[in-house]
Amino acid sequence: MAIIPAPRRSARPALPLTAVPTIAVPVAPAPTTRDGAIDLVRAxxxxxxxxxxxLMVGVTVDASGPVFANAAEGASWFAPLTWVLQVMPLFxxxxxxxxxxxxxxxxxxxxTRxxxxxxxxxxxxxxxxxxxxxxxxxxxALAMAGVPADLVDVAGWRFAQPLWFLGVFLLCQALLPVLLVAHERRPLTTIGALAAAAVVVDLARAATGVEAIGILNxxxxxxxxxxxxFFLADGxxxxxxxxxxxLVLGGAVAALAASFAGGIYSHDLIxxxxxxxxxxxxxxxxQSAAFSLLRDRLxxxxxxxxIAGFTxxxxxRTMTIYLWHMPVLLAMAGASALFALSTGIALPEPSSAAWWVTRPVWLAAALILTAVVACALAGVERRRMPRPAAxxxxxxxxxxxxxxxxxxxxxxxxxAVTAAIAVTMMLVALRWSSERRAADHHQHGGEHDAGEQADQPIDRA
Incomplete structure (x- = not known):
């Protein structure tokens, strides 16, 4: 991705850039107001x-009882949809x-960092x-109520799947201060090293057939x-x-198309x-190039x-929505199965015409119920924690x-057991994140940061 522009007149003042990536680059002053385009894209x-x-929730009922499956598995419509809805890179x-x-x-x-x-x-x-x-x-509670163990297990696995984001995002944010300093000193070298490492992992995975190598990515x-x-934040x-x-946008799309055609990567972005x-x-x-091109309009x-109200x-409520949308979908799936069992009305097969007819109502219900839950629990996300530890x-x-x-x-x-263990681990982590050792407290005793509340006008993730 080309990132060093030729001089030109722009509505946004171009930053003075160095042609040598080993020299520290000037840092754009942090804005004091929210960026409407960024907030809209994130929302x-x-x-x-x-x-x-x-759309991936598939619920049917057969002679053995409820069947919960991935409605997108093997469906021809899903891969093209991921070209639009695979937004995690942009996130x-x-x-x-x-x-x-x-x-x-x-x-x-x-x-401090x-x-x-x-x-x-x-x-x-x-x-x-x-x-x-x-x-x-x-x-x-479901297990004690007599719900079959396999259905309880499926619910547990489905709930956990989106949690990968929580762990990875925490890792990225934890390393952000170090990598931002590296970016400010050697921007091209830093991003080049990370991108090259990602390519090497893919090559090693393909050459050895060991899928576990891909975990490094x-x-x-x-x-x-x-x-x-970071480049976006610098302007x-x-x-x-x-x-x-x-040209960057077109080149990236062409590279993706070539990788799909050559069988290097799956055309299903999920x-x-x-x-x-x-x-x-x-x-x-x-996506970054497209966002930049559309930024003024956004x-x-x-x-x-x-739009401002939605954003x-x-x-x-960003994390509340993300963390609770899967429990909401699981509850909707369970309610659908109970409805079918109690009324005898058959649920439509995934990808059938009847299934698609019901999708607008299903999507609306998912969004509305998730919003309701987020309203009820948003206070947890906004809770004022003790000042972060140094x-x-x-x-x-x-x-x-x-x-x-x-x-x-x-x-x-x-x-129930792994959730209890995980909650305990998280509570200890939260305790450590707000605890100061005596030496640290003495060293930073006169340094009082305005705290997380001061960051909120800019960042809520």
């Missing part, structure tokens, strides 16, 4: 994730933009503790995408000539998600009353423990 990404997962780019902006503001006030990361631990794990605890209790792909967000992408951005492949990095480049659109609603010893442990809790649920599955 739209969250809504797209909910819609995509809602991580936007997360890099927001994180860089928030950290620079904190750093300008004298805050440890305080920034501790704040991210709190922001992500507080709502996670609630949802994991409630789901664990619900699974225990849970770091390299998403960190590289976050790094693109370097918007400073490129429009023609250059169009299939490239677990584990992530370099295809998602190419998608992120295309900014204008974000000012309309209805504000989602922005204030302990350089405890914060990394908090991050590791939080990620470990997510890994437990993903690998072992969500049950």
């Amino acid at each position: 739209s990404c969250v809504a797209a994730v909910v819609a995509l997962h809602a 991580f780019v936007v997360g890099g933009f927001a994180g860089a902006t928030a950290f620079r503001r904190r750093r300008a006030r004298g805050g 440890a305080e920034f990361v501790a704040g991210r631990v709190q922001r992500l794990l507080v709502p996670a503790v609630v949802v994991v605890g409630v789901v664990g209790a619900a699974l225990a 849970l770091a390299f792909v998403w960190l590289a995408l976050q790094q693109i967000g 370097r992408i918007d400073a490129l000539r429009r023609r250059t951005r169009v 299939a490239n998600l677990n584990p992530p492949t370099t295809a998602l990095l190419i998608v992120g480049v295309a 900014d204008s659109l974000s000012r309309s009353r209805r 504000r609603f989602v922005t204030e 302990s350089v010893a405890l914060v990394p442990r908090a991050v590791a423990l939080g990620i470990g809790a997510v890994v437990l649920l993903l690998v072992v599955g969500t049950t």
